[in-house]
Amino acid sequence: MRVVRKIVVGLFILSIICLYVVIYAIPEVTDVLTKTETLEYGNLRIVDNVVCYFIRNETVYTAARSGNVNYYVADAIHVKKGTKILEVVFRAPDDPDAVSIYGGIIDRLEGDSVTNGEYASEFNGITSYFIDGYENYFTPETMRELKYKNVSGLNATPVNVVRDFTLRGEPLYKICNNREWFLVCWVDAANISKYNRGNSVTIELPEGDVKAVIEDIIEDGDKWLIVFSSNRFYDDFAKIRSAPAEVVLSDSNGIIIRNESITVSDGKVGVYIKTKSGSYVFRQIKIITTDGKNSITEVSYFYDDEGERVSTVNIHDEILRNP
Numbered sequence: 001m002r003v004v005r006k007i008v009v010g011l012f013i014l015s016i017i018c019l020y021v022v023i024y025a026i027p028e029v030t031d032v033l034t035k036t037e038t039l040e041y042g043n044l045r046i047v048d049n050v051v052c053y054f055i056r057n058e059t060v061y062t063a064a065r066s067g068n069v070n071y072y073v074a075d076a077i078h079v080k081k082g083t084k085i086l087e088v089v090f091r092a093p094d095d096p097d098a099v100s101i102y103g104g105i106i107d108r109l110e111g112d113s114v115t116n117g118e119y120a121s122e123f124n125g126i127t128s129y130f131i132d133g134y135e136n137y138f139t140p141e142t143m144r145e146l147k148y149k150n151v152s153g154l155n156a157t158p159v160n161v162v163r164d165f166t167l168r169g170e171p172l173y174k175i176c177n178n179r180e181w182f183l184v185c186w187v188d189a190a191n192i193s194k195y196n197r198g199n200s201v202t203i204e205l206p207e208g209d210v211k212a213v214i215e216d217i218i219e220d221g222d223k224w225l226i227v228f229s230s231n232r233f234y235d236d237f238a239k240i241r242s243a244p245a246e247v248v249l250s251d252s253n254g255i256i257i258r259n260e261s262i263t264v265s266d267g268k269v270g271v272y273i274k275t276k277s278g279s280y281v282f283r284q285i286k287i288i289t290t291d292g293k294n295s296i297t298e299v300s301y302f303y304d305d306e307g308e309r310v311s312t313v314n315i316h317d318e319i320l321r322n323p
Contacts, residue, residue, distance in 0.1 A: 035321040046250040055182035060113040063166040108133030125175040128238035130158035156241040176238040202248040207235040250289040254296040272320040
């Protein structure tokens with residue numbers, strides 16, 4: 001009987017210990033293992049590093065005869081239609097067999113230039129004495145057909161063609177329409193989700209920032225061609241063909257939340273907030289922007305598609321990770 005009584009007492013004590021573990025220990029351990037994060041206010045800047053190519057409506061003017069060149073308008077000046085840019089005073093070349101040093105540019109232009117003795121602008125635009133011969137290759141009409149494999153191998157370095165003497169047929173200057181111009185670049189497929197047609201971006205170039213709009217997104221093998229349009233002033237607008245750039249797709253402030261903490265409940269996007277009692281409740285959020293890893297969301301409240309005010313997350317809220 002004593003042995004049986006000891007066994008019963010032992011089982012009773014063991015059951016009490018198990019009950020204590022279930023009631024107290026397990027919840028505490030589970031709570032420790034439950035990962036949370038405290039929300040903070042911050043900034044999320046989504047940037048892509050690219051090489052941009054300048055696309056312009058531009059016309060190259062060539063010499064109608066050999067002679068001395070007298071310039072009336074400086075480089076990068078806005079001129080009206082009919083403005084006389086320069087004159088060529090006839091003089092035969094010293095060497096009748098002289099070969100133009102601009103042969104490469106002339107060949108690339110393939111005759112797509114204006115030759116007359118007036119040397120006046122045919123439209124309003126910006127003067128430029130920097131010519132690369134690709135003025136008929138990089139055009140608004142052909143820019144959507146450009147291929148990365150072709151463009152990446154080009155040596156499109158503009159040449160300053162200002163000089164005292166010109167041979168007949170050589171390039172003298174060009175006029176670039178600045179009312180609307182374009183930039184194109186190529187991005188990897190992994191980054192294409194950042195781009196949306198119609199979105200406004202800031203393109204940070206060596207000589208300053210330019211506001212632009214995403215006009216088109218075109219698949220090109222394992223890359224994507226992005227077309228931007230702009231009408232903003234840029235110092236080297238009519239001078240250069242390409243430049244390294246940072247495309248700032250978003251620069252937003254708000255609550256920063258890891259994407260792994262965001263979930264969907266009843267068709268609504270949100271997170272689970274820890275209450276004072278230790279339980280978790282769902283709280284709807286409104287995402288402003290995301291870089292694929294983190295998101296910026298509205299603070300305190302926002303208005304839904306029906307115009308209803310919705311309470312959302314606040315600074316210092318503790319939320320559940322990987323809900």
